[in-house]
Amino acid sequence: MHTNEHTAQIEKFIIPIGPQHPALKEPGHFEFTVDGEIVTHASVRLGYAHRGIEKGVESRNWTQNLYLLERVCGICSHVHATAYCLGVEKLAGVEAPPRAQAIRELVAELERIHSHYLWLGVTAHEAGFDTLFMYTWRDRETVMDILEAISGNRVHYSANILGGVKFDLGEKEAQTIRQGLSFLEERTHHYLEVVSQDALFLQRTRGIGVMTLAQAETIGVIGPTARASGLARDVRLDDPYAAYDRFPVPIILDDRGDLSARVVVRLKELLASIETIRHILDDLPPGELTVRVPRKIKPGEAISRVEAPRGELFYFIKSNGSEMPERIHIRTPTLCNMASVLTLAVGHHLADMPMLLAGIDPCFSCNDRGIVVQYGGDDHDHWTWERLRQFGIDHYKQLESGVF
Amino acid sequence: MKLATLLKDVWQSLWRRPATEAYPLVKPETSARFRGQLHYNSQGCTGCCLCNKDCPANAIEMITLDKKNKRFVLRYDMDQCIYCGQCVQNCRFSCLSMSPEEWELAAAGKEPFTVYYGQEEDVKDVLAKFTPEDHPEAAPR
Amino acid sequence: MTQLIHLLFFPGGLFLLALGMGYEWLDRKLLARLQNRQGPRWFQPLADTVKLLSKEEIIPQGANPWLFIFLPVVALAGTLTAALYVPLFGLPPAHSLPGDLILTIYLLSLLTLGTGLAGANTPNRFSLVGATRTLTQLFAYEAPFLMALLGPAIVAGSWQISIINDFAGRNWLIVTQFVGFLVAVIGLMGKLELPPFDAPEAETEIVSGALTEYSGRGYALFRLAKNVELVVGLTLVASFYLGGLANPLAFILKTGALLLIIVGVQTLLTRLRLDQTVGLWWRYGALLVLAQWLMIVLAKII
Ligand code: SF4
Numbered sequence: 001m002h003t004n005e006h007t008a009q010i011e012k013f014i015i016p017i018g019p020q021h022p023a024l025k026e027p028g029h030f031e032f033t034v035d036g037e038i039v040t041h042a043s044v045r046l047g048y049a050h051r052g053i054e055k056g057v058e059s060r061n062w063t064q065n066l067y068l069l070e071r072v073c074g075i076c077s078h079v080h081a082t083a084y085c086l087g088v089e090k091l092a093g094v095e096a097p098p099r100a101q102a103i104r105e106l107v108a109e110l111e112r113i114h115s116h117y118l119w120l121g122v123t124a125h126e127a128g129f130d131t132l133f134m135y136t137w138r139d140r141e142t143v144m145d146i147l148e149a150i151s152g153n154r155v156h157y158s159a160n161i162l163g164g165v166k167f168d169l170g171e172k173e174a175q176t177i178r179q180g181l182s183f184l185e186e187r188t189h190h191y192l193e194v195v196s197q198d199a200l201f202l203q204r205t206r207g208i209g210v211m212t213l214a215q216a217e218t219i220g221v222i223g224p225t226a227r228a229s230g231l232a233r234d235v236r237l238d239d240p241y242a243a244y245d246r247f248p249v250p251i252i253l254d255d256r257g258d259l260s261a262r263v264v265v266r267l268k269e270l271l272a273s274i275e276t277i278r279h280i281l282d283d284l285p286p287g288e289l290t291v292r293v294p295r296k297i298k299p300g301e302a303i304s305r306v307e308a309p310r311g312e313l314f315y316f317i318k319s320n321g322s323e324m325p326e327r328i329h330i331r332t333p334t335l336c337n338m339a340s341v342l343t344l345a346v347g348h349h350l351a352d353m354p355m356l357l358a359g360i361d362p363c364f365s366c367n368d369r370g371i372v373v374q375y376g377g378d379d380h381d382h383w384t385w386e387r388l389r390q391f392g393i394d395h396y397k398q399l400e401s402g403v404f
Numbered sequence: 405m406k407l408a409t410l411l412k413d414v415w416q417s418l419w420r421r422p423a424t425e426a427y428p429l430v431k432p433e434t435s436a437r438f439r440g441q442l443h444y445n446s447q448g449c450t451g452c453c454l455c456n457k458d459c460p461a462n463a464i465e466m467i468t469l470d471k472k473n474k475r476f477v478l479r480y481d482m483d484q485c486i487y488c489g490q491c492v493q494n495c496r497f498s499c500l501s502m503s504p505e506e507w508e509l510a511a512a513g514k515e516p517f518t519v520y521y522g523q524e525e526d527v528k529d530v531l532a533k534f535t536p537e538d539h540p541e542a543a544p545r
Numbered sequence: 546m547t548q549l550i551h552l553l554f555f556p557g558g559l560f561l562l563a564l565g566m567g568y569e570w571l572d573r574k575l576l577a578r579l580q581n582r583q584g585p586r587w588f589q590p591l592a593d594t595v596k597l598l599s600k601e602e603i604i605p606q607g608a609n610p611w612l613f614i615f616l617p618v619v620a621l622a623g624t625l626t627a628a629l630y631v632p633l634f635g636l637p638p639a640h641s642l643p644g645d646l647i648l649t650i651y652l653l654s655l656l657t658l659g660t661g662l663a664g665a666n667t668p669n670r671f672s673l674v675g676a677t678r679t680l681t682q683l684f685a686y687e688a689p690f691l692m693a694l695l696g697p698a699i700v701a702g703s704w705q706i707s708i709i710n711d712f713a714g715r716n717w718l719i720v721t722q723f724v725g726f727l728v729a730v731i732g733l734m735g736k737l738e739l740p741p742f743d744a745p746e747a748e749t750e751i752v753s754g755a756l757t758e759y760s761g762r763g764y765a766l767f768r769l770a771k772n773v774e775l776v777v778g779l780t781l782v783a784s785f786y787l788g789g790l791a792n793p794l795a796f797i798l799k800t801g802a803l804l805l806i807i808v809g810v811q812t813l814l815t816r817l818r819l820d821q822t823v824g825l826w827w828r829y830g831a832l833l834v835l836a837q838w839l840m841i842v843l844a845k846i847i
């Protein structure tokens with residue numbers, strides 16, 4: 001039975017995209033079965049960028065993990081640290097002071113701006129509109145500069161520490177942020193006009209990859225991808241964390257559900273973020289920046305959810321009362337959205353695939369949490385740490401002796 | 405529906421200098437909070453070692469020569485440091501700081517990356533005392 | 546002896562290759578500046594070519610090696626030969642015979658055909674899709690492009706490029722045959738697979754299209770052929786529609802202006818999907834030129 005299916009597969013014309021492909025900035029493997037230019041079947045294999053972070057976390061102390069987890073993703077580094085901090089603070093039974101929470105939200109929104117701008121550029125590039133790509137990335141430098149000015153680094157801001165944040169915002173920083181934001185606001189309005197009016201860009205986005213509300217609910221998409229289908233899902237509103245109850249963000253919805261809607265939703269979210277940041281700056285609560293968090297965290301389990309630029313980010317944290325966590329599990333938004341690409345791909349042109357994939361704003365290396373090893377060993381489901389280690393040692397020994 | 409919505413930007417770009425930074429020719433200004441190379445001032449240090457306890461990259465080591473006379477040497481491995489600033493945050497006596505100017509840290513070899521901070525004679529003592537054989541971790545690389 | 550010089554150095558051969566690289570650089574530099582980037586330095590195309598020529602050429606398994614090596618040569622030879630019949634650099638064409646317009650257009654198509662066959666020759670899937678797209682696009686733009694160039698030929702009453710050039714020197718045909726000019730420019734872009742008509746080599750979908758498996762010498766030759774084709778195409782369109790090419794200065798100014806237009810279109814438009822490109826050509830391009838043709842013929846009869 002299995003072999004029959006296999007031969008049937010071979011006879012079809014399959015276009016492999018990845019693991020190395022110019023359309024993918026990170027490794028992932030897609031196989032599109034095509035009939036002429038029309039895709040009839042799509043499948044994906046992930047796990048190429050598995051870095052063993054969840055295991056690494058278990059041998060570092062609570063503070064050191066902050067920086068390891070921040071590096072799960074190079075674009076949304078702050079939300080990872082925030083999710084982790086909120087979870088650990090919950091376990092330790094402390095709460096960061098309001099000023100720290102407000103700064104956390106502010107940095108998160110700045111990060112959203114930088115992430116969405118980056119995404120707009122990538123999408124424009126996938127569509128073959130390189131000029132828009134260059135312009136958006138040029139303007140994105142503004143928000144990177146703001147982040148550098150307030151935190152000291154462009155990418156890994158390291159704003160969080162357990163129990164608060166590292167830096168304060170003074171008048172000078174607020175001024176820098178406001179200046180940058182007014183420039184970005186103007187540009188965002190401009191780009192919004194471009195993506196919703198440019199005839200050729202609309203030809204590539206309008207009516208492509210339409211996901212209805214019902215489909216979105218069944219597939220379980222999250223983040224802007226869900227909101228572009230009219231599904232009101234946003235952790236910032238559903239379960240406010242940090243200072244989101246004090247400085248709420250408006251939810252942006254669109255009911256068209258196509259690629260164009262996804263672009264528009266993200267751009268409108270930029271405007272919403274800019275407004276929110278202004279509110280925070282106007283009304284920054286006074287007070288301390290940190291509270292003390294003990295080196296050893298009380299035993300227990302906690303989950304924490306935050307809204308990353310791509311959707312809901314989920315952390316599970318378990319402590320056994322020592323200086324190091326017992327287990328941390330991360331689920332990143334890309335994993336939830338990936339299924340939508342495979343479902344929507346069927347019936348579209350091959351030329352739409354990169355756009356469709358970019359539409360969910362995939363981030364492969366943060367979503368690669370585990371890999372299924374399909375060879376070596378008889379029991380595929382259970383690999384103990386020792387067995388995995390032994391497998392690795394044997395593998396490299398074999399490599400060295402040149403058996404492969 | 406319009407064609408060529410970016411026409412105005414393109415027209416302006418024609419008369420503008422490229423947005424590309426002329427980096428090696430002109431060094432860009434970094435913000436005052438920029439986290440560059442780590443610096444240590446042994447004055448005021450108590451040798452509590454809080455700084456190296458939480459360093460996520462094991463990039464610093466506090467070498468205590470004589471706790472009573474406050475003879476401390478800090479070995480700093482720039483190539484391991486991830487410039488997170490946790491050590492600066494941890495030090496309660498403000499002995500550590502990160503320079504916003506020194507960030508051009510690339511080098512062709514490994515040696516320039518290991519720096520010993522402290523009083524001059526202390527560093528000399530450390531280098532003399534720790535021969536590579538018995539203390540490989542403290543040896544100059 | 547002069548024949549040989551014509552063929553090897555000026556205006557054919559080396560000079561043409563240098564001119565081609567110069568235009569490639571101009572294209573890339575202008576594109577970069579319009580996108581607010583720095584762009585390459587003036588010798589970049591030369592450096593690319595030298596590097597490619599010095600690299601090892603890898604012939605993939607399953608490809609016919611002779612065809613694999615031969616096709617780039619044919620493509621380059623075709624475009625170089627085409628250059629002999631056009632008023633390159635504002636000088637009279639090196640060769641001229643009645644009906645050489647048709648000959649030139651078909652010589653120019655050799656590059657596209659060569660690219661398509663080269664893609665179909667290799668077993669790579671991206672190449673195969675690229676080859677299909679290249680050839681589909683060829684069928685889409687070829688007829689309108691031909692018709693657009695025949696428009697001036699009809700009013701000039703000759704199918705010989707030098708005569709049309711002289712005739713165009715006295716009449717700026719862009720004024721009377723604007724549609725033809727537009728179709729010719731866009732057809733040229735389609736021929737050269739420049740954005741937004743670069744679906745056949747869209748890197749985000751099919752890596753490098755038909756030429757994915759090419760590296761080293763073969764790729765260098767294809768690139769050179771493309772550069773030469775750019776020059777020849779610009780010369781043709783400029784001489785037919787922009788008031789003829791009578792001297793080097795006119796050549797540089799007119800082809801330069803044309804290049805600027807082409808670069809502008811490249812920056813402003815999003816890549817079209819192949820079905821959209823084909824639809825565009827047959828729904829608008831071909832019909833418009835046809836309508837204009839009828840008008841020209843009618844005007845001639847009356
Ligand atoms: S900045 Fe971070 S990585 Fe570098 S020495 Fe300090 S704690 Fe360690």
Ligand code: SF4
Nearest residue numbers: 449450452453455495
């Ligand atoms: S934390 Fe500060 S006082 Fe303590 S050892 Fe480090 S530098 Fe010295």
